[in-house]
Amino acid sequence: MIRKVFVSLICFISIISITACSFQPNNGDTIRLAEVTRSIFYAPLYVAIEKGFFEEEDLHIELTTTWGGDKTMTSLLSGGSDIALVGAETSIYVNAQEPAEPIINFAMLTQSDGTFLMARNNTADEFAWEDLKGSTFLGQRKGGMPQMTGEFVLKQNHIDPHQDLTLIQNIDFANIANAYASGTGEYVQLFEPQATMFEHQGLGSIVASFGEESGAVPYTVFMTKEGYMEENEDHIERFTRAIYKAQTWIYNASAEEVATAVAPYFDDTSTDIIADSFVRYRNQQSYAQTPVLTEEAWNNLQDIMDEAGELPERSDYNTYVNNTWAEKVINE
Incomplete structure (x- = not known):
């Protein structure tokens, strides 16, 4: 695309x-x-x-x-x-x-990568990548670097992004944070400062870093x-x-x-x-x-x-x- x-x-x-x-x-x-x-x-x-x-x-x-x-x-x-x-x-x-x-x-x-994985219902201490299986994941737009890195990290952690979860990637970049705040998705891939803002607002917890997982x-x-x-x-x-x-x-x-x-x-x-x-x-x-x-x-x-x-x-x-x-x- x-x-x-x-x-x-x-x-x-x-x-x-x-x-x-x-x-x-x-x-x-x-x-x-x-x-x-x-x-x-x-x-x-x-x-x-x-x-x-x-x-x-x-x-x-x-x-x-x-x-x-x-x-x-x-x-x-x-x-x-x-x-x-x-x-x-x-x-x-x-x-x-x-x-x-x-x-x-x-x-x-x-x-x-500058994105973080935010979970609506669990914390970093509770999180395991296996938790994403069967979930609804609000990702980034197809072909963009955030989405490519996101899918790469999921695969590295034995998650097939197109088979093991419901992947939403048809929302415009500028509206992803708003979609999550409105209740879409159990997990979302976000840049800062949205991730920290949402954590402060009690909308979820940052549970993983795509930057740390994907390497330089x-x-x-x-x-x-x-x-x-x-x-x-x-x-x-x-x-x-x-x-x-x-x-x-x-x-x-x-x-x-x-x-x-x-x-x-x-x-x-x-x-x-x-x-x-x-x-x-x-x-x-x-x-x-x-x-x-x-x-x-x-x-x-x-x-x-x-x-x-x-x-x-x-x-x-x-x-x-x-x-x-x-x-x-x-x-x-």
Whole structure:
């Protein structure tokens, strides 16, 4: 399903390629950044903005939330943004269609799945994966990274997601939390801060982490078109350095300091919830500690996609991952 969406995306970009040239390369110190969603999972990015790490690199970030991998890649491919923060699987889908310019991954932000398993009727101490058999499980949309990782973890724990439980995956991403809160499903796969918020509200208990179960993957990555990278190497280097400063900072700062820094991005969420959500991610090292995207993580991602039947073809690490600037800034 998701693969078909990206095939359509490439066709769309091809159609508009004549008009897309009206988007001129950005030659100043402003970088237009498209993020796939707004999430505490992306705390290092917001820290880099709020703590002035981009400013120290003489960069101004114009941040846009594009709400979906397809929309994010449309923005990047058409020239509406310079850099995208999105799941690395989107670059695999797009590059498999041989676009005019390959999409290159150059800095990793998160290194594990960011979802948690919430149970309506039991606690972490009571939970066993076997409990899911015969249950109703409210998962993520088919072909997206959360759903692929979720199914991978279930299979690793001897649960067939399509035979051993009732799997619901036709609810739009933005409405999954509301569906669970309204009574749908005995189990649900949620990102933070929804999981912690629901636990505080007594709607269920977080019983497992898909990030801990699935291992290291380049879950959310900064990527750009090859042409932009070649024309703006200095921008990419300074951008990567700012991200690395933030990655280092969040692993040394208190939860309260981080919550205060990122609070402007979450108007409807208390700093206590932000802090608790952040600690849950940091404790399991979901936040990458450096921007380097390893070959092992890249291959693990493709194994998960392959298991889900969504991998169009194996994507060469050395072709579509460029760690030049990530390795430079961590060795300075």
